[in-house]
Amino acid sequence: MATGQQIIKWFEEFSPKHLAMEKDPIGLHVGTLNKPVSKVMVTLDVLENVVDEAIDNGVELIIAHHPLLFKPLQQINPDTEKGRIVQKLMKHDISVYAAHTNLDVTKGGVNDAMCEALGLEVEDVLVETKRESLYKLAVFVPSTHENHLREALGDAGAGHIGEYSHCTFHSSGIGAFKPSENTNPYIGTQGELEKVDEVKMETIVPQSLLSKVLSAMEDAHPYEEVAYDLIPLENKGEKQGAGRVASLKNPISLKDFAEHVKTSFDVPALRVVGDLSKTIKKVAVLGGDGNKFISQAKRSGADVFITGDLYFHVAHDALGMGLNVIDPGHHVEKVMKKVVHDYLQTTFEENNIQTDVMISKANTEPFQFL
Incomplete structure (x- = not known):
């Protein structure tokens, strides 16, 4: 428990x-x-x-x-x-x-789940709120445990660059240390200087996975005390934000897509703004109250914006800018x-x-x- x-x-x-x-x-x-x-x-x-x-x-x-x-x-x-x-x-x-x-923004959270329920292919976030911070992790490990540690770090989420996982760089050298009388060393003898063939393994870790990766490193590493460096990077991490911009595999009319939304979210009714005959291909999705994001939805190039709690005057604004909107309610979250x-x-x-x-x-x- x-x-x-x-x-x-x-x-x-x-x-x-x-x-x-x-x-x-x-x-x-x-x-x-x-x-x-x-x-x-x-x-x-x-x-x-x-x-x-x-x-x-x-x-x-x-x-x-x-x-x-x-x-x-x-x-x-x-x-x-x-x-x-x-x-x-x-x-x-x-x-x-x-x-x-945070559950709206996170990958695999509310907005991604809404897109999945609708059978949409996510292409981007609707409103960027931040870029995730990245760190470089450099850890020193005996060459005998290099592959084991690489797998553990990669499985915990380190070393992901685009569609590639378990990305690392290593360089070889000699590690030296002298265990004190209070240690129980994996390699070496108390009070004597020990030299070991080691590998310096470097990889990238997103901030959200830092704790998980460091824990995996500690568990996979054979030493009592793990020598490692953690360096903040200026590299831009994954874009994070509210809502999603996605696409339909096969374009359909606004009327038919609204029926699809109704069925997918199991709602008895929904509200639609726009020309029901318009063709829908690109979709902006934002769970909850999306009234203040209609301009971003329009700029994204979306043919329709799916959100909840649409205000009367905001619906007028959407109509005026040529943005179709489907409001299936807040509860679809x-x-x-x-x-x-x-x-x-x-x-x-x-x-x-x-x-x-x-x-x-x-x-x-x-x-x-x-």
Whole structure:
């Protein structure tokens, strides 16, 4: 069984906190992560029916996309829904952790999952928010363990350049060291100078994988003390940002594509702005409220913009600039539940962790369609 801290450490390797937009209230909202967790629940929203479901299923940690506490509470009053939610969570020792815009931005997150559900081929991010920082890792290892260490670093995500993986450069030399009386050296004798044929292995590591790669390095390296250098680089890393720009394999009309969106996201209705006869090939996608990004969607060359919560006057603006828009609602971000569930389940299995993970079945869609 893993602790909450370990679970969130693994989760943040997938959805790093540094990807979140400024002032986005992500992270731990209620409870503690310093406890064993036997069951995790993944949800889009933390409403009272979701908390009741968690209580009924013996859940100890909820991982949500939409933060429970967007604004600080002035009081915890059980006469209000928010107060009852917090009271129930505390009473039943259930912790709540939120991953919001960082889960939108991260590779394989909300927006990529929406594109996958629609059968789109992702080409670019819609709105660049940052470039991931890169580091050069140079580690010294006995030549006998060179291949083993290279595989471990590459498997952890180091050395990825474009479509190439496990990229390294090595140079050979002689490593020298004298073990003290407090050591248990893999090679050498206490108090005596030892010289070993070693390899200096160099590779590139993205910031989001730094902790994972260094941990893999420590595990794969035979020495008690690993000698390595970690150097920040000026090279530009992978572009990261909100939304995606993607394409359809076969162009279709806006009307037919809207029906496809409706079916793919399993929604009873959606709103469409534009000429239903227009041909759709290039698509901009942004889960949640995308009102402030219609100009970026237009500049991307997209034939249609898929987003939620479209405002009346923004719809007029889109119409005026010739941008078709499909609004299937905010709740389609529910695709994140399976993404996070599958990631955690795989991680637990790989680490032989006896912690269960479940998807919330409680309905958090506030709208009904008549």
